Amino acid sequence: MPRHTLHSSLPLAFSLACAFWCEASRADEAPQQITVTGRINGATLEVAGFGDVPLERAPFAASVLDASQLQEAGARNFTDLTRLDAAISDAYNAEGYWQSLTVRGFVIDNRFNYRRDGLPINAETVIPLDNKSALQVLKGTSGLQAGTSAPGGLVDFIVKRPLAHELTRAVVEWRDSGSLAVDADFSRRFDDGRFGIRVNAAYERLAPPVRDDKGERHLASVAGDWRVADGTLVEAEFESSLQSQPSVPAFSLLGPVLPDARSVDPRINLNDQPWSLPVVFAGHTGSLRLQQRLGDDWRLTAHAMAQRLVTQDRVAFPFGCSAEDDFTRYCSDGSFDFYDYRSENEHRDSDALQLQLEGHARTGGITHQIETGVLLTRFRMRSLGQAYNFVGTGTVDGLSVVPPDPTLAYPNTNRDERSTELFLRDAMQLVPGWGLWAGLRHTRLHRDAVGTDGSAPTSYDQGFTTPWLALTRELAPRTLLYASWGQGIESFVAPNLPLYTNAGRPLPTLKSRQAEIGLKHGSASVDASAALFDIVRPEQSDIGSCDEVATCTSQIDGRSHHRGAELLLSWHAGPWLLHGSGLWLDATREGSADPNLEGLRPTNVANRTLRAELEHRDALLPGLALHAALVYEGDRMVVPDNSVRIPSWTRIDLGARYVQPLGRTTLTWRLGIDNAADRRAWKEAPYQYGHAYLFPMAPRTIRLSLQADI
Numbered sequence: 001m002p003r004h005t006l007h008s009s010l011p012l013a014f015s016l017a018c019a020f021w022c023e024a025s026r027a028d029e030a031p032q033q034i035t036v037t038g039r040i041n042g043a044t045l046e047v048a049g050f051g052d053v054p055l056e057r058a059p060f061a062a063s064v065l066d067a068s069q070l071q072e073a074g075a076r077n078f079t080d081l082t083r084l085d086a087a088i089s090d091a092y093n094a095e096g097y098w099q100s101l102t103v104r105g106f107v108i109d110n111r112f113n114y115r116r117d118g119l120p121i122n123a124e125t126v127i128p129l130d131n132k133s134a135l136q137v138l139k140g141t142s143g144l145q146a147g148t149s150a151p152g153g154l155v156d157f158i159v160k161r162p163l164a165h166e167l168t169r170a171v172v173e174w175r176d177s178g179s180l181a182v183d184a185d186f187s188r189r190f191d192d193g194r195f196g197i198r199v200n201a202a203y204e205r206l207a208p209p210v211r212d213d214k215g216e217r218h219l220a221s222v223a224g225d226w227r228v229a230d231g232t233l234v235e236a237e238f239e240s241s242l243q244s245q246p247s248v249p250a251f252s253l254l255g256p257v258l259p260d261a262r263s264v265d266p267r268i269n270l271n272d273q274p275w276s277l278p279v280v281f282a283g284h285t286g287s288l289r290l291q292q293r294l295g296d297d298w299r300l301t302a303h304a305m306a307q308r309l310v311t312q313d314r315v316a317f318p319f320g321c322s323a324e325d326d327f328t329r330y331c332s333d334g335s336f337d338f339y340d341y342r343s344e345n346e347h348r349d350s351d352a353l354q355l356q357l358e359g360h361a362r363t364g365g366i367t368h369q370i371e372t373g374v375l376l377t378r379f380r381m382r383s384l385g386q387a388y389n390f391v392g393t394g395t396v397d398g399l400s401v402v403p404p405d406p407t408l409a410y411p412n413t414n415r416d417e418r419s420t421e422l423f424l425r426d427a428m429q430l431v432p433g434w435g436l437w438a439g440l441r442h443t444r445l446h447r448d449a450v451g452t453d454g455s456a457p458t459s460y461d462q463g464f465t466t467p468w469l470a471l472t473r474e475l476a477p478r479t480l481l482y483a484s485w486g487q488g489i490e491s492f493v494a495p496n497l498p499l500y501t502n503a504g505r506p507l508p509t510l511k512s513r514q515a516e517i518g519l520k521h522g523s524a525s526v527d528a529s530a531a532l533f534d535i536v537r538p539e540q541s542d543i544g545s546c547d548e549v550a551t552c553t554s555q556i557d558g559r560s561h562h563r564g565a566e567l568l569l570s571w572h573a574g575p576w577l578l579h580g581s582g583l584w585l586d587a588t589r590e591g592s593a594d595p596n597l598e599g600l601r602p603t604n605v606a607n608r609t610l611r612a613e614l615e616h617r618d619a620l621l622p623g624l625a626l627h628a629a630l631v632y633e634g635d636r637m638v639v640p641d642n643s644v645r646i647p648s649w650t651r652i653d654l655g656a657r658y659v660q661p662l663g664r665t666t667l668t669w670r671l672g673i674d675n676a677a678d679r680r681a682w683k684e685a686p687y688q689y690g691h692a693y694l695f696p697m698a699p700r701t702i703r704l705s706l707q708a709d710i
Contacts, residue, residue: 043055043064043066043134044064045058045060045062045064045136045138046117046118046136046156046158047115047118047136047138047145047154047156048060048062048138048145049144049145049371049423049425049439050369050371050425050427050437051358051369051371051427053369053427054522055522056478056480056520056521056522056527056529057472057480057520059435059437059470059471059472059480059482059483059484059518060138060139060140060484061087061138061139061140061516061518061529061531061533061566062136062137062138062139063081063084063085063087063088063136063137063139063568064134064135064136064137065081065084065085065134065135065136065137066133066134067129067132067133067134067160069084070129070135071171071670071707072627072655072657072670073629074173074655074670074672074674074703074705075129076129076181076204077099077126077127077129078099078101078127078129078135078155078157079093079099079100079101081101081135081137081155082101082631083611083629083631083653084579084581084611084613085137085568085581085611086566086581086582086583086609086610086611087103087104087137087139087566087581087583087609088101088102088103088137089101089102089103089604089605089606089609089633089684090102090604090683090684090686090695091107091108091604091684091686092250092684092686092688092693092695093684093695094247094248094249094250094695095208095210095213095245095247095248096206096213096215096245096246096247096248096278096279097247097248097279098110098123098124098125098126098281099123099126099127101152101155102152102604102605103137103139103152103153104139104140104152104153104533104535104562104564104566104583104585105152105560105562105564105585105587105602105605106150106151106152106535106537106560106562107150107152108149108150108152108153108154108155109149109150109490110122110123110124111123111124112146112147112148112149112150113142113146113149113150113152113153113154113155114127114154114155114156114157115145115154115155115156115157116156116157116159116285116287116305116307117156117157117158117159117287117289117303117305118156118303118354119287119303119305119352119354119375120146120350120352120375120377121157121285121305121307121350122307122309122348122350122379123155124309124311124348125281125283125309125311125348126217126241126243126281126283127157127283128202128217128219128239128241129157130183130185130200130201130202130219130221131159131160131200131202131219131221131223131239132157132158132159132160133158133159133160133161134158135155135156135157135158136155136156136158137153137154137155137156138153138154138156139152139153139533139566140152140153140486140514140516140533140535141486141487141488141512141513141514141535142154142486142488143441143466143467143468143486143487143488143489144423144425144439144440144441144466144467144468144486145441146441146488147375147377147419147421147441147443147445147489148419148443148445148489148490148491149488149489149490150488150490151488151512151514151535151537159221159223159237159239159287160185160198160200160221160223161196161198161223161225161235161237162187162188162189162196162197162198162223162224162225163187163189163196163198164189164193165187166187166188166189167185167186167187167709168185168186168709168710169183169184169185169186169707169708169709169710170182170183170184170185170707170708170710171183171184171185171705171706171707171708172705172706173703173704173705173706174703174704174705175207175701175702175703175704176701176702176703177207177208177209177701178205178207178214179204179205179206179207179208180204180205180207181202181203181204181205182202182203182204183200183201183202184199184200184201184202185198185199185200186198186199186200187199193227194226194227195224195225195226195227196224196225197222197223197224198222198223198224198237199221199222199223200219200220200221200222200239201219201220201221202217202218202219203216203217203218203219204216204217206243206245208698209266209267209698209699209701210248210266210267210268210269211267211268211269211272211398212246212269212272213245213246213248213269213271214245215243215244215245215246215278216243216244216245217241217242217243217244217245218241218242218243219239219240219241220239220240220241221237221238221239221240222237222238223235223236223237223238224236224237230293231292231293232290232291232292232293233290233291233292234288234289234290235287235288235289235290235291236286236287236288236289237286237287238284238285238286238287239283239284239285239286240283240284241281241282241283241284242280242281242282242283243280243281244278244279244280244281245278245279246269246271246276246277246278246279246315247271247279247315248269248270248271249270249271249315249316249317249318250270250686250693250694250695251264251270251330251396251693251694251695251696252318252329252330252336252691252692252693252694253328253329253330253638253639253644253692253694254329254330254331254332254333254334254396255321255324255326255329255330255331255332256332256644257332258638258644258645258646258694259396259694261646261680261681261682261694261696261697262680264396264680264696266680266696266697266698266699267699268396268397268398269398270316270318270394270396270398271315271316271317272316272398273316273401273402273404274401275316275404276314276315276316277312277314277342278312278314279311279312279313279314279315280310280311280312281309281310281311282309282310282311283307283308283309283310284307284308285305285306285307285308286305286306287303287304287305287306288303288304288305289301289302289303289304290302290303294359297359297360297361298357298358298359298360299357299358299359300355300356300357301354301355301356301357301358301373302353302354302355302356303352303353303354303356304351304352304353304354305350305351305352306349306350306351306352307348307349307350307351308347308348308349309346309347309348309349309350310345310346310347310348311343311346311348312344312345312346313341313342313343313344313346314341314342314343314344315341316338316339316340316341316391316394316402317338317339317340317341317388318330318336318337318338318339318394319336319337319339319691320336320337320691321335321336321337322337323335323393327690327691328639328690328691328692329691329692330396334395334396334397335393335394335395335396336393336394336395336396337390337393337394338390338391338392338393338394338400338402339388339389339390339391340387340388340389340391340404340405340406341386341387341388342386342387342406342408343383343384343386343387343412344384345383345384346381346382346383346412347380347381347382347383348379348380348381349378349379349380349381350377350378350379351377351378351379352375352376352377352378353375353376353377354373354374354375354376355373355374356371356372356373357370357371357372357373358370358371358372365431366428366429366430367428367429368426368427368428368429369426369427369428370424370425370426371423371424371425371426372423372424372425373422373423374420374421374422374423375419375420375421375423376419376420376421377417377418377419377421378417378418379415379416379417379418380415380416380417381413381414381415381416382414383412383413383414383452384408384412384452385408385409385410385411385412385452385453386408386410386411386412387405387406387407387408387409387410388409388410389405389406389407389409390405391403391404391405411451411452411453411455412451412452413449413450413451413452414449414450414451414452415447415448415449416447416448416449417445417446417447417448418445418446419443419444419445419446420443420444420445421441421442421443421444422441422442423439423440423441423442424439424440424441425437425438425439426438426439433473433474434471434472434473434474435471435472435473435474436469436470436471436472437468437469437470437471437472437484438467438468438469438470439467439468439469440465440466440467440468441465441466442463442464442465443463443464443465443466443489444461444462444463445461445462445463445491446459446460446461447459447460447491447493449493449496456496456497456503456504457496457504458493458496458504460493460505460506462491462506462509464489464509464511466486466487466488466489467486467487468484468485468486468487469484469485469486470482470483470484470485471483471484478521478522478523479519479520479521480519480520480521481518481519482516482517482518482519482520483515483516483517483518484514484515484516484518485513485514485515485516486513486514487511487512487513487514488511488512488513488514489509489510489511489512490509490510490512491506491507491509491510492506492507492510492540492554493505493506493507494507494553494554495554498549498550499546499548499549499550499551499552500542500550500552500553500554501544501550501551501552501553502553502554502555507540507554507555507556508556510537510538510539510540510556511538512535512536512537512538513535513536514533514534514535514536515533515534516531516532516533516534517531517532518530518531518532519531525571525572525573526569526570526571526572527568527569527570527571528567528568528569528570528571529566529567529568530565530566530567530568531565531566532563532564532565533562533563533564533565533566534561534562534563535560535561535562535563536559536560536561536562537559537560537562538556538558538559539556539557539558539559539560539589539592540554540555540556540557541554541555541557541558541592541593541594542554543555543557543593557591557592557593557594558589558590558591558592558593558597559589559590559591560587560588560589560590560602561587561588561589561590562585562586562587563585563586563587564583564584564585564586564587565583565584566581566582566583566584567580567581567582567583568580568581569581575616575617575618575619576614576615576616576617577614577615577616577617577627578612578613578614578615579611579612579613580610580611580612580613581610581611582608582609582610582611583608583609583610584607584608585605585606585607585608585609586607587601587602587605587607588600588601588602589601589602596641597640597641600637600640600641600642601637601642602637603636603637603638603639603640603685603686603687603692604636604637604638604684604685604686604687605636605637606633606634606635606636606648607634607635608632608634608648609632609633609634610630610631610632611629611630611631611632612629612630613627613628613629613630614627614628614629615627621658623658623659623660623661624656624657624658625656625657625658626655626656627654627655627656627657628652628653628654628655629652629653629654629655630650630651630652630653631650631651631652631653632648632649632650632651633648633649633650633683634648635647635648636684636685637685638685638687638692638694639687639692640687644692645685646681646682646685646694647681647682649679649681649682649683649697650679651674651675651677651679651681651697652675652676652677652679653672653673653674653675653676654672654673654676655670655671655672655673656669656670656671657669657670657671664710665708665709665710666708666709667706667707667708667709668706668707668708668709669704669705669706669707670703670704670705670706670707671702671703671704672702672703672704673700673701673702673703674698674700674701674702674703675697675698675699675700675701676700677700678699678700679697680696680697680699681696681697682694682695682696682697683695683696683697683698
């Protein structure tokens with residue numbers, strides 16, 4: 001979107017938001033007898049800190065999606081967030097592999113931008129949702145919440161804990177491609193509520209529309225709590241998961257030509273070789289948390305977590321075209337170079353311990369809500385050698401057969417990291433209606449890396465401090481205006497290869513910053529928010545010919561500048577319920593050493609996105625609800641010089657829900673039709689490792705589920 005168009009749309013966006021808030025104020029005069037779970041009202045954002053302040057009163061842009069919303073959307077993995085929030089998009093999401101997200105146009109880092117109950121985890125794996133009560137997405141820079149992180153935002157998975165009431169629930173879901181999932185959820189309390197237990201179990205037979213890509217996954221988890229005494233709570237939980245399924249490589253450009261998505265069968269599997277093996281993700285994660293109340297106003301929390309991941313990463317991988325000496329795309333005739341890639345027994349171990357003190361204090365006429373503490377983390381990755389061997393030529397029809405070559409001819413990289421992070425957050429009530437929010441995080445980190453053959457060792461230490469500040473003004477009850485500013489940090493080293501003049505040396509930290517202005521309203525019938533944001537992130541590039549020894553220098557090279565406007569709305573009146581969100585984004589590259597990139601849009605970033613969900617509850621048949629959802633994505637650039645783009649697309653999903661009481665049992669039937677019009681389009685166009693990829697939209701899928709609450 002041209003910059004003048006974006007700026008001219010902002011007053012209109014705020015006018016529309018104001019209209020919704022005015023209508024909400026009138027609706028509040030006659031409260032409705034319907035409870036709606038919204039994205040803002042009543043939710044708290046654990047990952048942001050600042051205690052249990054409701055999201056509608058906090059100066060953050062965020063989405064909180066609970067388990068019921070995810071279930072209604074048929075979400076089986078966290079990339080289904082892209083259907084529910086316009087600020088969240090795909091970032092190289094292949095079937096059978098770990099998922100990645102783009103938030104506000106930035107790819108968030110699977111190593112550093114994910115949390116589980118507020119503690120950092122490694123997301124280079126498949127993360128099950130069956131035992132998660134909510135997904136929280138904090139948008140923008142996150143230097144206050146994370147030592148190092150990409151600037152798009154943080155994703156926090158909230159684990160299901162024992163409930164105050166009994167729960168026995170079973171869910172069976174079938175999809176017309178052949179997938180079948182079974183989930184069980186059980187919660188009980190004992191000894192007058194002192195002890196609680198929550199058990200979740202799941203099995204899914206994976207059969208996506210893609211041909212010959214069957215697999216399976218398992219989950220078992222248990223969470224318990226013990227109310228030791230008044231003010232003392234001990235919580236423990238553990239989950240074990242396994243997924244085994246071949247991954248599906250993406251399509252690409254055919255020479256200079258963008259293939260017509262309408263002529264490409266999205267069921268084609270380019271990894272369909274007789275010797276293709278599944279990618280296997282095994283994960284074990286557990287945590288222990290102690291909360292101790294100290295008087296009426298203070299609480300001490302000690303929270304420890306350990307995560308153990310093992311991955312078998314194997315794929316017949318298409319990459320480039322040596323016949324045309326172009327490794328950014330496939331060949332003009334639809335062929336490509338085929339590689340046998342294997343990296344087995346990758347172990348990723350993460351440990352975290354956080355000690356936190358939080359409470360209220362008063363100095364003069366100012367009320368403080370304070371959180372302070374320390375976070376200690378440790379990460380260790382161990383792997384074997386890897387195979388990346390040329391095995392022949394493939395074709396985009398998926399019918400070529402080539403021989404395997406599993407020789408582990410290349411070293412992998414072992415990594416170690418330790419960090420200590422000290423943080424202080426203070427939400428101050430200055431005078432009635434005015435608030436000042438401030439935070440600071442100081443990080444000390446040590447990182448080591450070495451090849452599995454002992455080659456290319458690197459080691460470095462860094463320390464940095466990331467501040468954050470916000471001012472809030474309560475314009476009216478439940479209506480908040482805020483302005484915030486914050487920083488984030490990313491830390492890298494130059495590759496330890498002979499090509500580089502600075503091989504193995506730490507680079508200057510990439511310090512991103514964000515300024516944001518927002519307006520929020522939350523009520524019984526309407527949740528709405530509007531935000532303007534401006535994010536600047538330094539970019540790292542290789543400068544020089546990079547074709548001989550010491551001809552390449554890895555350095556900061558210009559910046560990415562993302563400016564945008566974001567709207568979210570949840571509204572209901574009588575039998576109608578509406579959720580909607582929109583993102584207008586002006587993302588450009590600035591100050592690069594390559595003048596051909598100046599002012600261009602980053603690859604795989606849409607300039608406009610829209611999400612809308614409409615539900616109607618049938619008064620003639622109580623328990624029946626019909627809903628429709630619209631997903632719109634603007635066009636995306638395929639290559640850095642912006643010479644090729646995929647067109648915009650719109651998808652419509654339909655569904656129905658019927659709640660049927662049967663004595664003490666309640667049955668909930670759900671029917672969903674995703675991509676109801678069977679639209680053919682390129683869903684996303686990630687550019688990775690110097691190569692352009694194209695992922696097709698999944699064909700029409702029908703899903704049917706039955707939930708029994710006993």
